[in-house]
Amino acid sequence: MSAEIEAARLLLARLGVSPEQLLAAPTTDTPMPLIRDYLARVANAVSPSTREAYGPYWRRIAEAWGERPLDQLTALELKQLAEHTRHEAVVRKNSRGGRSAAEHLVSAARCLYRHAVNDGLIREWDNPAMRVAKPRRLASTRRALPADRLAEINKTAGSTGNDPELDLTVLRLHTETACRRGGALALRPKDLDPQQCLIRLREKGLTVRWQPVSPTMMDTLVAHGQQRGADPDGQLLRYRNGKPITTRRYDHFWLRMGKHLPWVATQQVTTHWIRHTTLTYVERNFGYGIARAFAGHFGKSDAGTTTTYIQAELHEVATALAALTGEPHPLAQPPG
Incomplete structure (x- = not known):
C-alpha cells in the first residue's frame, strides 16, 4: 500500500496538485455558466471604473467564445486573442505597438476568472487567465515640464479658446494638487473647505483624501461654482452655460495647445504631465514621503513595507504647497 501512496504522491507532485487542493475541489453539481452569461454577472458586480476599463475587452471575449462554458477556455486561446488585440489596436501618435490593449485584455480575463474561482466554479489552478503573461510595460515617456514650458501653456490657455477662465482654473487646480482628471471632474462644491483651504478629492480605486490648495485657488473654485450655478452635490467645474465639463474638455484643450505650441503636440503632452511636474518638485524639495502623500x-504596492514608516502628515503637504505657490497656507508649518 505504501508503494501505491508514494506513486500517487509523485503523480500529484508532477501535476502541481497538493492533497489539500483535492480536498478543496468543488463537489457541487452546479451547471457551468456560459462565458457570455457569467460576464454579464461580473460586469454588474464590479465598480463603474472597472466596468468602463474592461468592458471593451469583455465584449471581445464574449464575441469570440460567448456560447462556450466558462471552464472550456484555454490559456493558449486567450494568448491568441491577446495577440490579435495587440495587432488590431488603433494606431495613435503615442501608440506603443498595442501593448496596452493586449495587457488590458489579459487583465479583463483575469478579473473574469478570479470571480469564477471565488464562486467555486473552477479551481484556482485551472484558471487559464493566470497562465497568460502580460506584455512587459515599457518605461513611461511622461516627465516633469520645465518652469518656462509650463508658463507657455498657461499663457496660451489664458489667451486662446472659448473659455480661458475655465482652462486656467483647471490648469491651476492640477498644478497645485497633482490630482488626476477623474479627481477634478468629481469635485463638488460641498468638497470645498474654505476655512482650512482644503478640497476633498475622490479618485481611482475609490480613494478619498483632503488636499491643501492655496487661498487664491480656493477663492477661484468657490467663485466658479457660484457664478456657474453648481449645485452643492453636483459637479463643480462647468461651462458658462452651467453644463458640467467632461474629459472631452481636456482632449480639446490639449489639441488646441498642440496647435499653438508645436512641442506639446510632438511630445504628446497631457494633463498627467502636470501631475509629474508638481510631484517632481515636491519630491526634490521635500522628500519622497511627502511627495507620496501629495x-x-x-498603499504599500509602490514601495514595499518601508512606506509604513514614512507617511507624511497633512501639514507637511500644506507646507510643500505653500512653497510651490508662494502663498501662505493655514495648515502649513511656520518657516524656520
Whole structure:
C-alpha cells in the first residue's frame, strides 16, 4: 500500500496538485455558466471604473467564445486573442505597438476568472487567465515640464479658446494638487473647505483624501461654482452655460495647445504631465514621503513595507504647497 501512496504522491507532485487542493475541489453539481452569461454577472458586480476599463475587452471575449462554458477556455486561446488585440489596436501618435490593449485584455480575463474561482466554479489552478503573461510595460515617456514650458501653456490657455477662465482654473487646480482628471471632474462644491483651504478629492480605486490648495485657488473654485450655478452635490467645474465639463474638455484643450505650441503636440503632452511636474518638485524639495502623500498614494504596492514608516502628515503637504505657490497656507508649518 505504501508503494501505491508514494506513486500517487509523485503523480500529484508532477501535476502541481497538493492533497489539500483535492480536498478543496468543488463537489457541487452546479451547471457551468456560459462565458457570455457569467460576464454579464461580473460586469454588474464590479465598480463603474472597472466596468468602463474592461468592458471593451469583455465584449471581445464574449464575441469570440460567448456560447462556450466558462471552464472550456484555454490559456493558449486567450494568448491568441491577446495577440490579435495587440495587432488590431488603433494606431495613435503615442501608440506603443498595442501593448496596452493586449495587457488590458489579459487583465479583463483575469478579473473574469478570479470571480469564477471565488464562486467555486473552477479551481484556482485551472484558471487559464493566470497562465497568460502580460506584455512587459515599457518605461513611461511622461516627465516633469520645465518652469518656462509650463508658463507657455498657461499663457496660451489664458489667451486662446472659448473659455480661458475655465482652462486656467483647471490648469491651476492640477498644478497645485497633482490630482488626476477623474479627481477634478468629481469635485463638488460641498468638497470645498474654505476655512482650512482644503478640497476633498475622490479618485481611482475609490480613494478619498483632503488636499491643501492655496487661498487664491480656493477663492477661484468657490467663485466658479457660484457664478456657474453648481449645485452643492453636483459637479463643480462647468461651462458658462452651467453644463458640467467632461474629459472631452481636456482632449480639446490639449489639441488646441498642440496647435499653438508645436512641442506639446510632438511630445504628446497631457494633463498627467502636470501631475509629474508638481510631484517632481515636491519630491526634490521635500522628500519622497511627502511627495507620496501629495500624490495620494497610500498603499504599500509602490514601495514595499518601508512606506509604513514614512507617511507624511497633512501639514507637511500644506507646507510643500505653500512653497510651490508662494502663498501662505493655514495648515502649513511656520518657516524656520
